[in-house]
Amino acid sequence: MESTIVSAENINAYYGDNHAIKNVNIKINRNEVVAMMGPSGCGKTTFLRCINRMHELIPNARAEGVMKLDGEDVYKMNVIYVRYKIGMVFQRPNPFPNMSIYENVIAGYLLNGLKISKADKDLIVERSLTSAALWNEVKDSLHKKGTFLSGGQQQRLCIARAIAMQPEVILFDEPTSALDPISTSSVENLFHELKANYTLIIVTHNMQQAARVSDRTAFFYLGELVEFDDTKVMFTNPKDQRTQNYITGRFS
């Protein structure tokens, strides 16, 4: 059951001359929740973006090395196919403001011009919203604009949008940093349920969050992957001095 789904081999990333990620090797298993933590500017978001090639949007950014999804090299695949397979949820909730909740969920299909029947659409919307624990709250207002929802609901709508494409991996870029504690806990509870069907990679500043939600934790520091281990081991008995320092709050 423990099969590798994402594997990074000697990944180096640069912003112009700035060496942002230094030789990262990591293997992430299917259906596990991996948290990536580290101080600001340590390259964890950059690494996350390297997984689904979102780093290509930033001018001057480039990545070297081999990133494999299910044994296939991501950097040699069609970028559109990569992003079908690897969904992403961002720091700030970003539903499309010109679309209703219903359209937002199936935005991946609508925007790509994929033809699906009305029944299939309804099914996908209901299933995705149920998985994102939002169905009960919005089932009566599916055709309202998505931007009328609260911040936490919007973020779950964005998760539903990612789920609707039925990806294998979902990347979360600090998904709760713009949310209040109640919304945060509802999103965190969601991670446990999503684990059954998807592999989740979560970037977070918040150590408690990493400890709460993840099976394994990766610690990044100054562009290096310092330690990658079971979350329990990481927080109780870290092997590296730098991890120890970060967890005990000696530097941020």
Next chain:
Amino acid sequence: MEIANQQKQSLPHTQLNMSGGREQDVLLKALLALVFGPIGLLFGSLSGGFIMIILEIIIAILTFTFGTLTTTFYGLALVQLVCTIWAIYATLNKYKTVEQRIKYRNTESILYKTSIVFLSFIVAVPLIIILLYIIRQGVTQVNWHFLTNVPKPVGETGGGILNALVGTLIIVAISAIIAIPVGMMAGIYLSENPKTRLAYWAGLCVDILQGVPSIVVGIVVYFWVVKPLGTFSAVSGSIALAIMMLPIVIRSTEETLKLLPPSLKEAALSLGVPYHRVIIKIIVPCGFAGILSGIVLSIARVVGETAPLLFTAFGNPYLSASIVKPMESLPHLIYTYATSPYDDWHDLAWGASFLLLVFVLVLNISTKLITKRWKVQL
């Protein structure tokens, strides 16, 4: 209670402890303002100096134009006196304690607010005067006969402006068809690639194009289109107007799209949507309200242009729908009729002005209503 006390105690400390040189300072600033006028006032109060420089120029021009040299002299002397008082006041103010300054804070802020409201009302005054005047002169002319008839030959009474109405609609429609796609695409390019060299030069060209006088555009199109074709034509007028529309459409599209958060684009791209579909399905719809109002603004701008049409669409006393023949337009009709020696033609010109005004107003108001539906909450 304790905090309030502390604040009261701490206030005097914030005052500038320069009272020793106070009299000297006031005297120096007053002398400077008395001798050098507004320029001397700059040393005492920077903003006051600038205000008085502008005031002095206005007074000089007014008294020079409408009065004699003596009035100019008295005017400038008055400015000098005001400058001196202002300098003394500003310098004294500098040495006041915080309490003394706070005392008049409310009055000052009310004064500023009133002047701002007053000045914004002044902006509306010319518009209202123009509107009322044109409505008074033009509204009596407009009736069914006026709208559905072509002008009568000289000497006959009656006649309408159907040819100009149809001509304006055709010319503006064609120019919109030319300018909107080009302008929107250029605007999208500029907002998507703001740092490229092409964007820099294109942006510069747009700015320059915006400053080109409309008569020059008309002459250029005359040499480009009218001369090779050998005839004045509606389509050449449309090309001239399209050139005038372009910079407005480009800039409004660019500015609107630049305001959209980059996270929208990221969200769409992360769903595996190809770039061109992100532009068509997300970026443009989200900015559509702004783009549309830019388009309307540009149409309203060109619909009243006479100069580019003088050399291109030229004018035509008969109803014509052929775009390769000369065509009448409202502003051109107003121009020719208003400069004619006949009273009833003047009336027609007023009626046409009124129609033009109504057209622009209706266009603006309807866009405001339509874009409400398109406005997105980000």
